Amino acid sequence: MARRLKTKLERVAFQGEPGAFSHVAARQLLGDKIQPVPCQHFEEVFQLLARREVDAAVIPIENTLHGSVHENYDHLLRYNFWIVAETSVRIIHNLIALPGVAFRDIRRVYSHPVALSQCLRFFREHPQLERVPFYDTAGSVKMLVEKGLRDAAAIASEDAARLYGARILRRSIEDDRRNYTRFFLLRRRADAPPLPRSNRQGRVFKTSIVFTTRNVPGALFRALSVFALRDINLTKIESRPLRGKPWEYLFYLDFVGRLDEEPVRNALRHLQELSDFQRVLGCYPKG
């Protein structure tokens, strides 16, 4: 471990305990040679990156069952970072217990309330199991191990089981397998690498922006026209309230295209004519 640290591992902040799905996403984005910096709240993740206490941050931005993580949209605006990559993680919930513990020994199951609510079929089939809400999925595995509980299990990622030396008793017990979370990798703008010059591998890129429209009829339609008229495909739109202007909104858009492409440059210039405020949040390979 000490030797590894000398090679200056990248410090990567995320919300949750080691083994949380954000940690899984961080490894998916940056490989295993990172120094994970677990945080209690999303805001702390952003603060650590702003204070240069970490090199990068990984945040969830939307889930296919629950929708956007609106708090993180708000932080993306407040902290002026750059999205350098995206990835999506299939949320697989596993029933995890200490080594040597059998399924029949289990009385209670700890996990984050959202994870518990995503495994209702499993709990219906095993009504003897009591559900116990806990602050974190991976944290519930950590707690089992620390306390040596042999009549309880946790619901968490495979990474969490491996990390804390626990064992998976039942794999993939979630009700809906179309459960994916999309994550962003953020860096400070000054530290973001430039876009690769050419696009040799034919990789598709996406760009994320945020803007406000003038408060006039048809304003959003006209804003979207700057993309439609140039055949630029939108992949996501999200609206958030505009602070200080009740019933007006900020719009977050993701679209397919690179910032250095002519149609994208033209579309953003066109959008400036129509919007009071506009900011590019990042440009990154499609995950």
Add this chain to the structure above:
Amino acid sequence: MARRLKTKLERVAFQGEPGAFSHVAARQLLGDKIQPVPCQHFEEVFQLLARREVDAAVIPIENTLHGSVHENYDHLLRYNFWIVAETSVRIIHNLIALPGVAFRDIRRVYSHPVALSQCLRFFREHPQLERVPFYDTAGSVKMLVEKGLRDAAAIASEDAARLYGARILRRSIEDDRRNYTRFFLLRRRADAPPLPRSNRQGRVFKTSIVFTTRNVPGALFRALSVFALRDINLTKIESRPLRGKPWEYLFYLDFVGRLDEEPVRNALRHLQELSDFQRVLGCYPKG
């Protein structure tokens, strides 16, 4: 009270204790002669209306600081009710204590975590006050009164103070006065009154719909064009994940117009050509 009940007061479900901001909205929408039916969760509010245990329901749909109440958008789709009215309530947070309790006696302040977080300036000015998160704003006043606490206060609405016989020690201690919540009044479709035939008072109406687009480039732009081409003004757009189709979305739109107006009828027929699914959620006077 017994006499009142005989006149068949409308039973109105809302989330929170009596005196909650949803109760304030219900009185704003229906007057004082209602029978409030407080519920613990939003889903319970919808269930009571579906089971005919109440005549109407009042739900918050968006707040100017926090954005949409996404859970209620999901319930609006699942339960096939009709929006018959909207209203907005200015969220005024008051410091409330038992009669005879002075400000200097107070050590702890109970309220819902969101309310506590909206009065940070007040707590900075009075660092001696400990913040204690509680499940409900009005519920914290109720608890003070029930337990007879004389060294504590609650943060809640003026209605809550009056209802539980408590006293307002400091009015309007919220940080941001541009704090409004918009509420919908829902009825079962069969019980919704018809739209007033003519529009004599020149009242402006709004219509709310939900739809999905075909998953093709420019689909949302084309969907919005059916309104823009007919000068129909959108007032709100909200996207929610489409269950079972990862990274596809449902769109909720509010626009200015009545369902019986020619341009609105044409726009909705036009939208049907472009969407896989479309449902009108209600048509109601602009609040």
